[in-house]
Amino acid sequence: MRFIMRRQLKTSICMLTLFLTLAFTAVAQAQQTTVSGTVTDASTKETLPYVSYLITGTTLGGRTDADGKFSISINGNYTALKFSYVGYKPLTKVIKIGTAQVVNVQLQPEAMLMNEVVITAGKKPRYRNKENPAVELIRKVIANKTKNRMEHYDFVEYQKYERMMFSLSNLSDKFRNKRMFRNYQFLFQEQDSTKIGGKNVLPVFQQEKLSNNYFKKSPEKTKTVVIADKRVNFDERFIDNQGLSTYFDRMYQDIDIYDNNISVVSNQLLSPIADGAPGFYKFFITDTIKNHNPQLVELAFTPRNNTDLLFEGKLYVTLDGNYAIQNAYLTVNKNINLNFVRALEAKLDFEKNPDERYHLSKSNLIVDFGLSKKSGSGFTGERTVTFKDFKVNNPLPDTTYRGAGQLVVVPDADKRSEQFWANNRPEPLSAGNMKVYGNLDTLQSIPSFKRTMDVVTLFFAGYKDFGPFEMGPVNTFYSFNGVEGFRLRLGGRTTPSLSKRYYFETYAAYGFKDDKWKYFLSGTYSLNNKSIYAFPQNYLRASFQRDTKIPGQELQFVQEDNFLLSFKRGENNMMLYNDFYRLDYVHEFENHFSYTLGLRKWQQTPAGSLYFSNYPDNGILGRIQQISTSEISLGLRYAPHEKFYQGKIYRTPIVDRFPVFNLRYTAGIKGVLGGEYNYHNFMGSVDKRFYLSQLGYADVTVEGAYIVGKVPFPLLAIHRANQTYAYQLNSYNLMNFMEFVSDHYASVNIDQNFNGFFFNKIPLLKKLKLREVASFKVLFGGLRDENNPALNPGSMQFVRNENGLTVTNSLNRDPYMEGSVGVGNIFKVLRVDAVKRFSYLNNPEVSSWGIRARVKFDF
Structure with a gap:
């Protein structure tokens, strides 16, 4: 059977190749x-x-x-x-x-053509908003925005069809005919040479979605019910299909011309009819279309500065008193400060409602990406959205809006028949696009493609798949630090190929300097028969870990023994040997609220130059070998409308304007499982991105904590420090490890990205498309008397260095502050900051300033 299928496939490919050859011959003859x-x-x-x-x-x-x-x-x-x-x-x-x-x-x-021609010499008249009929018209459009928006109506319902297509584009015949693609010729397509993306394209993803949408003005409620969803599905071992779809949705959001800012490829561009648009755009009346009812004015617009995040194009404005947009054509200047975007084109069509107003009936957005603006292969994405059955002010029962704010997917939405799609597509797919689903399914069955994806996954995700088990992550196999010296590690975990219910993960590591083994073992049971990495999570996990840790170092999206983090500044030989016994229960809900229940037994033993000591009753300094705690914890998290890409190890959030709330309570219990201390730790944080139109965006984090009880300093809040040369957003980049501890604190972190707003105004600098960044971090905190070792000789004392100077400190009335200014988008991927520390400069081994770098991929 396999032989017959293989032979049929080979015959099909040969016939298809012959057909393509004939087609190429016909084209060549023209x-x-x-x-x-x-x-x-x-x-x-x-x-x-x-x-x-x-x-x-x-x-x-x-x-x-x-x-x-x-x-x-x-x-x-x-x-x-x-x-x-x-x-x-x-x-x-x-x-x-x-x-x-x-x-x-x-x-x-x-x-x-006139009998008399008056020619005025001199410079080109300066563009002015004053007494400019085009600007007067756009101001009328802005003044009438409210009544031309969907929110003007009490009730709205409509059906929405979306199609998203991504392809490798601008492929030369030489590229196509390479030996490595000889088995994949059936994937290539030709398109109209005038269309963005070039002549030859290779589709890699396609998705269609059909949904019913409902809006209610008072109280405001929106609801989307997905009734059909068809997309290319890749092997989950290599690609997170849901995450990939979510990422593309984030890049290609709905375009609302009436919004002040329009999101395109993860950036916000000022709308040409934003409230402040006349201050950033130039407007020109280029035509009046009288054979249209109502009459339309063709209004061209261009940015005052062609490198700013602005559109250019044309608007068609009705002259019926509504001053509504009847059509819009949006593109961007070739010099715009958008990474990798070679071309962008959006077209919006509007239809008239019975009340003589207009609603969006169709939008089409095409973006072509490439490393070079001028030539070479690239990546083209196209999203077409069509609206039909648009009804206004038709009251519906309250039950219609039950579950408002959530995305509702009907059962078997992904199993609709071809006949269903043929009946419900607003426009039939082209012959080539109809084949995309089948072609990519065929592609994934080709052994050479599987081998290629295996290598790509190993490179990007760090895991080598062996079916039921995968080994990795490779970037932790080798590292080094001041305590362990050279460290070798080998580990892996089971995959859904073994079981969707049970997961096991393990690793073993050995330090050649401390001559000690470290290891980890966990078992996880999924309670919803999904992968434990799939949303929404619902699992129970038991684990044991014996390993080293730098106190106060908290990393995101990387492991502590990542090879690149081995390179640090200053002394880095204060560490802990930790034994963790843990039992965790995690439960997420569709509305992105989640809670975590945990039970942990934790034994800490100092390593390297770190030591635990106190002054007992005899007044002689004594050493403490280890401390033991037993804890129960409850964590609450709410991230409304959160979107993310689920990788092999980490869930990477796709940051948007919605806040993320965290609240955690931890209780130490003395006398249970060897616990030596009673305490209560309350911690909360809020993260939010603020979009500031042409000034870019600011990421803001507000955090605070309070610890109730008398505890030694390793159980206090050891503030997040960073002694690597990488710029870390959530750490204090000029604070040393274990430099500050608190039993109560509050902090504010602000990271501002200006997206080139200032550099774009500097003639020579704007060509480099650099972007300005700045940050400011302030930390208030302190210790109550009961947790201050200076007032309690019997308590565990702060660590001192070999010169007798205190390495660990408490914050006094002055806050810790640091700030930075930097340049982003260097070579399109690098950010470099000059960081300045403003307080506590007399602490030992302190750097008052430094240069830090961060790899940051942005569009």
Whole structure:
């Protein structure tokens, strides 16, 4: 059977290859003409934006960009292009068939036909908002935004169809015919050469979604019910399908022209009809369309600074008193400070409601990415959204809005038949797009593709899959530190191939300097028959770990023995040997509220130059070998509308404007399982991103804690320090490990990204597309008398260095403060900060400033 299937597949590929060869031959026989150039005003020599041009004898053509430039590839024996622009005489230019050529066009103003022509010498008149009819019109559009939005109605319901497509694009024939792709020729597609992305594309992802949507104004409620969902599904061993879909949704959000800011590829661009748009855009009336009911005004707009995060394009505004947008064409300047974006194009169409207002009926967004703006292969994403059955002010029962604010997916939404999709798609898919689902399923069955994905997964996720077991992560196999010296580690975990209910994870490590073994073992039982890494989580886990740890170091998305974190500044030989016995229960809900219950027995033994000591009754300094605690804990987390990508190890949040709340309570119990202390630890935090339009965005974290009870300093809040050369967002980058402890504290961290707002105004600097960053961190805290070792000789004393100076301190009335200014987007991936410490500069071995770097991938 396998032989027959393989033979059928091979026969199909051969037939398909033959078909493609014939198609290429037909295309090669046709004459292809490439024409590019610039359109200018014949009298002033200034470039003309958005001039229309057509291939004579056809309806095909395009428009010049904001700089008056155009480029088109023509298949066929066409010999002329016709250019037209309101206020100018049309002009037809002859072109040569079958060659690449530059045709510059000069259009004569209509005024040249008058008997008397007045020519005014001098500089180009300065653009002004005052007494500018285009600006007056856009102000009327802004003034009428409220009544033209969906929120104007008491009730709205509609059906929404979404299609998302991602492809490798601009692929040359040489690339396509490489030996490595000889088994994958059936994947390639051809598209219209005038479309963004180029001629040859290789689809890698496609998703269609159909949903019913409901809106109620008072009290405001929204609800989305997904009734059908069809997408390419990759092997879960390699790719998180849900996370991939979520990530693409974040990059390609719905475009609401009436919002002040529009989210595109993880950035916010100021809408051309934002309240403050006339201060950032230039507007021009370029045409009046009288044969449309109502009449429309074509309004072109360009950014005042072509590197700012702004659109350019055209709006079509109704002259019926509503001043609504009837159509919109949005693109971006080629010099915009958006990483990897080579081209962007959005088209919005609106339809009239019975009350003479308009609603969005269709939107299409295409973005082409690439390492180079000019040429080379890239990555193109396209999202088309269509709205139908739009009904307004039709009251529905309250039960309709039950579960409002949540995404509801009907059972078997992903199992709809082909006939269902054929009946419910607003427009049929092209033949090539219909094949994408089957082609990618076939691709995943090819052994060479599986081997390639295995290597890619090992490189990016750090795990090597062996079916029921995977080994990794590879970046922890080797590391070093001041206590263990060279450290070797080997570990792995089971996969869903073994069981979806039971998971086991383990590793063993050995330090050649301390001559000690470290190890970890855990067993997890999934209570909802899902992977323990899939949302929503619901599992019970028991684990034991014996390993080293730097007190106060808390890392996100990496392990402490990651090789790259072995490189640190200053002394790094104060560590702990920890024995953790843990039992944890984690339960997440669909609304992104979760709670965690934990039971932990923890034994801490000092290592390296760290020691535990006190002054007993005889007044002689004594050493304490270890401390033991038994704890119960409750953690609460609420992250409304959170989206994330689930990797092999970590769940990586896709940061948005919604806050994340955390609350944790931990109680130490003396006399249970060897616990030596009674205490209560309350901790809470809020994280939120604030979008500031053209000033970028600010990530803000507010955190606080209070510990009730008398405890030794290792059980206090040891504030997060960083002695690596990497800039860490949630740590104090010039604080030393164990430098400060508190039993109560409050902190505020602000990380501001200006997205190039200032650098874009500097002529030479703006070409580098650098982005300004700044941060400020302030920490207030202290110790009550009962936890201050200086007032309690019998208590565990703070650590001192070899010179007798105190290494560990408490915060007094002055806060700890540090700030930084830096440059981001260096080579599009690197951020470098100059960090300055403002307080407690007299502490031993303190650096008052430093340079830190962080790899940060942004669009």
